[in-house]
Structure formats: structure tokens, C-alpha cells
Amino acid sequence: xxxxxxxxxxxxxxxxxxxxxxxxxxxxxxxxxxxxxxxxxxxxxxxxxxxxxxxxxxxxxxxxxxxxxxxxxxxxxxxxxxxxxxxxxxxxxxxxxxxxxxxxxxxxxxxxxxxxxxxxxxxxxxxxxxxxxxxxxxxxxxxxxxxxxxxxxxxxxxxxxxxxxxxxxxxxxxxxxxxxxxxxxxxxxxxxxxxxxxxxxxxxxxxxxxxxxxxxxxxxxxxxxxxxxxxxxxxxxxxxxxxxxxxxxxxxxxxxxxx
Amino acid sequence: xxxxxxxxxxxxxxxxxxxxxxxxxxxxxxxxxxxxxxxxxxxxxxxxxxxxxxxxxxxxxxxxxxxxxxxxxxxxxxxxxxxxxxxxxxxxxxxxxxxxxxxxxxxxxxxxxxxxxxxxxxxxxxxxxxxxxxxxxxxxxxxxxxxxxxxxxxxxxxxxxxxxxxxxxxxxxxxxxxxxxxxxxxxxxxxxxxxxxxxxxxxxxxxxxxxxxxxxxxxxxxxxxxxxxxxxxxxxxxxxxxxxxxxxxxxx
Numbered sequence: 001x002x003x004x005x006x007x008x009x010x011x012x013x014x015x016x017x018x019x020x021x022x023x024x025x026x027x028x029x030x031x032x033x034x035x036x037x038x039x040x041x042x043x044x045x046x047x048x049x050x051x052x053x054x055x056x057x058x059x060x061x062x063x064x065x066x067x068x069x070x071x072x073x074x075x076x077x078x079x080x081x082x083x084x085x086x087x088x089x090x091x092x093x094x095x096x097x098x099x100x101x102x103x104x105x106x107x108x109x110x111x112x113x114x115x116x117x118x119x120x121x122x123x124x125x126x127x128x129x130x131x132x133x134x135x136x137x138x139x140x141x142x143x144x145x146x147x148x149x150x151x152x153x154x155x156x157x158x159x160x161x162x163x164x165x166x167x168x169x170x171x172x173x174x175x176x177x178x179x180x181x182x183x184x185x186x187x188x189x190x191x192x193x194x195x196x197x198x199x200x201x202x203x204x205x206x207x208x209x210x211x212x213x214x215x216x217x218x219x220x221x222x223x224x225x226x227x228x229x230x231x232x233x234x235x236x237x238x239x240x241x242x243x244x245x246x247x248x249x250x251x252x253x254x255x256x257x258x259x
Numbered sequence: 260x261x262x263x264x265x266x267x268x269x270x271x272x273x274x275x276x277x278x279x280x281x282x283x284x285x286x287x288x289x290x291x292x293x294x295x296x297x298x299x300x301x302x303x304x305x306x307x308x309x310x311x312x313x314x315x316x317x318x319x320x321x322x323x324x325x326x327x328x329x330x331x332x333x334x335x336x337x338x339x340x341x342x343x344x345x346x347x348x349x350x351x352x353x354x355x356x357x358x359x360x361x362x363x364x365x366x367x368x369x370x371x372x373x374x375x376x377x378x379x380x381x382x383x384x385x386x387x388x389x390x391x392x393x394x395x396x397x398x399x400x401x402x403x404x405x406x407x408x409x410x411x412x413x414x415x416x417x418x419x420x421x422x423x424x425x426x427x428x429x430x431x432x433x434x435x436x437x438x439x440x441x442x443x444x445x446x447x448x449x450x451x452x453x454x455x456x457x458x459x460x461x462x463x464x465x466x467x468x469x470x471x472x473x474x475x476x477x478x479x480x481x482x483x484x485x486x487x488x489x490x491x492x493x494x495x496x497x498x499x500x501x502x503x504x505x506x507x508x509x510x511x
Contacts, residue, residue: 125352132312132348133366134341136334140369 021216027138028146028212041144049110049145050152057105057156058163064097065089065164066171073176082176086183087190089168090161094191095255098161099199100247103206106153107239111214114145115235118218119228127219137219146211153207154200161196198254205250206243213239265290265422265454266311271320273306280306281317282478288422293448293455295465295486297500298475299509304458305349307475308424311456312346313337324422342370345418349426351411353399359386360395363414370418385413388443390436405432412440416447423447425457429464437461441468462501466490474500476509 001009031037073085118141121127127137165187172178217235221227266288273281280303288294288311296304309315310322313329321328324340332340345366353362364382367373373381386392389409399407408431415423425444429437441464447453459465465472465486472489474482474497482489482497489497499507 121354124355125348125350126354128309128314129346129348129352129354131314132341132344132346133369134338135365135369136338 020220021212024138024142024216024219025208025212027136028142031136031139031143032147036139036143037147038140038144042147045144045148046152049106049113049148050156053106053109053152053156054159056109057102057160060101060105061093061098061160061164062167064101065093065167068092068097068164069168069171070175073172073178077176077178082178083182083186084190085172085176085178086165086169086186089172089183090165090187090191091195093161093164093168094195094199096199096247096251098164099157099202099206100243102153102157102160103203103210103243103247104240106149106156107206107210107243108236110149111210111235111239112232114211114214115217115221116228116232118215119221119231122219122221123224123227141219142211142215145215146208149207149211150204153203153210157200157203158196161199201254202247202250205246209242209246210239213242262292263290264288266322266324266456268307268310269321269323271310271317271322273303273310273315273317273319279478281310283320284475284478284480285320286473286480286483288454288456289471290454291448292470293444293457293468294471294473295457295459295469296473296475297459297462297465299500300460302475303478304475305426308346308426308456308458311422311424312341312344314346342366342418343421344424345415345420345422346424347412347415347426347428349430351399351407353407353410353414355399358396358398359391359402359410362399362410363417365414366418381417382413385417386410388416389413390439405436408432409436409440412443416443419447420453422454422456425455425459427458427460429459429461437464440464444468476500 068089069085072088073082076082076085076088118127121141127141130137130140169180169183172183173180214235217231217238221231264287268284268286271281271284272279284307286307296307298304306315310317311324313322313324313332316330322330324344327340329337329340353359354365357365360382363385364378367378367381382395383392386395389412391406391409391413394402394406399410402410408428412425412428415425428440428444432440444455444457445468448455457465457468469486472482472484472486473480474489476496482492482494484492490501492498495508499509505511
């Protein structure tokens with residue numbers, strides 16, 4: 001294959017992937033609107049993909065909040081700006097780091113689980129069995145996972161925002177002697193409910209990315225156990241890339257240049 | 260009375276990448292009859308079943324089920340057709356997150372408005388027919404290979420479809436289970452006039468149940484006819500295959 005053909009093949013593969021993902025999104029939305037949802041399975045997936053991601057999400061957010069506070073508090077106090085540390089931690093947590101880190105953590109944990117489970121089902125003919133019974137894999141497998149993550153990721157993000165601010169307040173108290181009430185007062189005056197809401201809107205998009213990319217990678221699995229491994233890795237890599245890209249796009253869209 | 264054709268392959272050619280799997284194959288499936296497809300491993304027997312179920316689309320030719328060309332039907336329409344067809348997979352393909360009972364009831368739960376009690380009754384009958392009532396709460400991982408195969412068979416027959424496609428239903432089973440499955444296939448045909456297409460290497464079982472036989476060799480259907488016609492075929496490939504001889508035109 002000459003270089004030109006290779007470029008052509010890769011371009012083709014890219015559009016094939018993007019088209020397949022869009023098609024899966026379309027059919028999943030169609031099933032959601034027609035209320036063809038397996039509620040029991042969605043609840044079960046909410047537990048597996050959402051609730052079970054809570055510890056790692058909290059841990060990540062706690063330490064992130066602590067690091068932001070550590071980096072900003074000591075310097076801020078030196079310049080007499082200790083009263084803005086709470087605001088800085090809350091601002092970055094609610095608008096950017098809370099939603100994005102939660103998305104990344106869940107993409108790593110739940111996105112890979114979705115791809116591995118569906119991929120295993122593909123290589124053992126279980127997905128073909130569903131199709132042979134006239135059951136659409138998108139409705140049976142994808143929609144419950146999509147719904148579960150769209151509900152659970154914003155909830156996880158709320159917990160992440162809160163724990164990040166708590167961690168930040170604790171570190172600011174220990175290392176920069178900023179009182180809890182000063183920290184919280186700064187946080188309250190800096191962020192608005194709108195900031196939190198916009199952060200949560202982002203997580204809905206991230207949830208859709210994680211569920212759809214994980215499912216799509218799983219459904220296109222070929223070649224046994226090795227194929228499942230590739231799909232799982234692919235799901236995490238593509239989800240994370242799309243989360244970073246969409247995070248920037250959403251920040252521009254939601255906050256504009258004015259912030 | 261003229262035989263009615265419920266499904267047929269019409270000049271089908273299929274490739275997977277560079278590999279030619281089927282070449283210009285035509286095969287009628289007679290309604291109410293059991294058609295057995297024989298051939299060497301890898302000859303494309305399972306692919307024929309997948310074509311009939313619309314799971315695979317050929318590059319050339321047509322596949323008709325009740326006069327609907329399943330090769331050119333949208334997935335949503337195809338799903339409606341598939342609800343009158345069942346495919347019993349070679350390795351069962353049970354959903355490993357569901358119990359045996361949930362697996363067998365799946366097509367009824369998803370595709371019908373039957374009451375729970377009615378579904379339970381049908382599932383119980385299907386599991387009873389394959390001797391697996393005792394294992395209804397087990398997960399597939401807790402069953403042996405033979406039990407899985409019988410469970411897959413139960414899931415295929417529970418909806419009492421017009422056309423059942425059995426992919427090697429007796430391979431790897433003990434002689435008693437082979438007899439049980441063969442008898443069940445025949446009983447289902449007699450009870451509901453259901454049509455069956457069976458791929459198998461088990462010649463005694465085939466001779467017992469088949470009305471028609473087709474032999475696939477190197478992607479081509481080289482023989483088709485009633486079981487008696489095939490058994491008496493003068494085609495040297497068919498003769499060698501049925502006799503199980505090492506010497507003959509089939510390269511080993």
C-alpha cells in the first residue's frame with residue numbers, strides 16, 4: 001500500500017467510525033424517545049457503572065482539590081490574597097476539573113467495562129443471538145448503559161465538586177491558616193449556581209461519550225480475547241480524547257470568552 | 260400436492276475478505292420439512308443458516324424468506340421477520356448474565372405481550388423437553404457444554420417459530436442427548452408443521468430426521484434432493500463423504 005492509499009484508508013476508517021458512532025447515537029436516542037427502555041437493567045447499570053465509581057471519583061477529586069489549594073493558598077497568602085483561595089478551588093472544581101476529572105475517571109473505569117462486556121458478548125455470539133431473536137442490540141445493551149451514565153455522571157460530579165472543596169478547605173487551613181469560614185465565604189461569593197449547572201451540562205455530554213464509545217467499541221470487536229483487549233483500550237483512549245475536545249468546545253459554548 | 264417453499268437461497272455468492280465462502284449457491288427450503296445441510300468443517304454450512312436469518316448479507320444473489328428478500332430489507336423490518344425464525348447456535352450463545360430460565364424466556368419477554376404465567380409455562384415445557392428443568396436458576400457458566408447446547412436448543416424452540424435453524428445441534432452431545440434432540444426436532448415438525456434446517460455431521464441422526472439433504476463442498480452446493488436420493492447419489496464426493504472414506508476426490 002503506497003502512502004496515498006494509506007492516507008485514503010485511514011480517512012475512510014475515520015469516517016466509518018464517526019458514522020457508526022453517530023448511527024448508534026441516533027438509534028439510541030430513537031429508542032429513548034419511543035420509551036423503549038429496560039428500566040430494571042438501567043438501574044442495575046447505574047449501580048455498576050455509577051455507584052461503584054464513587055470511591056475512585058471521590059478519591060481523585062479530594063486530592064485534586066487539595067493540590068489546587070496547596071499550590072494557590074501559600075502563594076496567595078504571601079501576597080495578601082488568602083481570601084480568594086476558596087473561590088479559586090470552587091471555581092476550578094465546579095467549572096472544569098470536577099466535571100472533566102469525573103468524566104476521565106468514569107471513562108477509565110466504566111467505559112472500559114462496557115467495551116469489555118459487550119466485546120465478550122460479540123466474540124461469543126451473544127450479540128448475534130440477540131439479533132437473531134429480533135432484539136436490537138442498541139436497545140437491549142446500549143440504551144440502559146447510556147441512560148445510567150447520563151443520570152449518574154452528574155450526580156458523581158456533584159459529590160466530586162463537594163469533596164474537592166472540602167479537601168481544599170482542609171489543606172488551606174493546615175498549610176496557609178485560612179479559616180474554614182473564610183474559605184467557604186470566598187467559594188460562595190465566587191461561584192454561582194449557573195457555574196455548577198454548566199459543569200453538570202458538560203457531564204451529560206461526557207456520559208453520552210463514555211457510554212456510546214464503550215458500546216460502539218464493544219460492538220465492533222473482532223477476533224476473540226485479543227480483540228476484546230483492543231476494544232477496551234480503544235474505548236478508553238477515544239473516550240478520553242473526545243472528553244478533552246468536547247470539554248473545550250463546551251467551555252467556549254457555555255462560558256464564552258467573557259467567562 | 261405441490262411443495263411450498265418457505266425460504267430459498269438464489270444464486271448466492273459470499274466472500275469474507277479474500278476468502279470465497281459460497282459460490283453461486285441456490286437452495287430451496289421446503290415448508291414443513293427438515294432439510295439437513297452436510298459438508299466438511301468450514302464448508303460454509305453455518306453461513307447458510309446466518310444468511311437465512313438475515314445476519315449475513317451476500318455480495319451477490321438473494322435470500323428469500325416467505326418471498327421477502329432479506330438481503331434488501333431494513334434492519335427494523337428484518338427484526339419482524341426474525342421473530343418467526345429461530346437460530347439455535349452451535350455453542351448455544353446464551354447470555355451469560357441471565358439464568359437459564361431468563362435466557363429461554365428472553366424472546367417471549369422481549370417480543371410478545373404474553374402474561375408472565377404463560378411465559379413461565381412455555382419455558383417450563385421447553386426446558387422439560389431437553390431435560391433441564393432442574394437447572395432453570397443456574398447461570399450459563401454453571402452448566403456443562405452439553406447442557407448449554409440443550410439450553411440453546413430450548414431457547415430456539417420456545418417461540419414455536421415457522422422456521423428453525425439448528426447449527427450442529429447434536430455435535431458434542433452424549434448418545435442419549437443426541438437421541439433426545441433428534442426426537443425433539445422431529446416432534447416439533449410433526450406437532451406444529453414447523454420447518455427446520457439442520458447443519459450436522461451426525462449422519463445417523465440426519466438419516467433419522469431429514470426429508471431433504473444438501474451437500475456443500477468448497478462453497479458450492481454439489482447435491483440436493485431427498486435423503487434417499489442423496490444416499491444413492493453417484494457423485495463421488497457425496498459417496499466419499501457419506502462413507503467417511505479417506506480415499507477419494509475430497510482432499511484431506
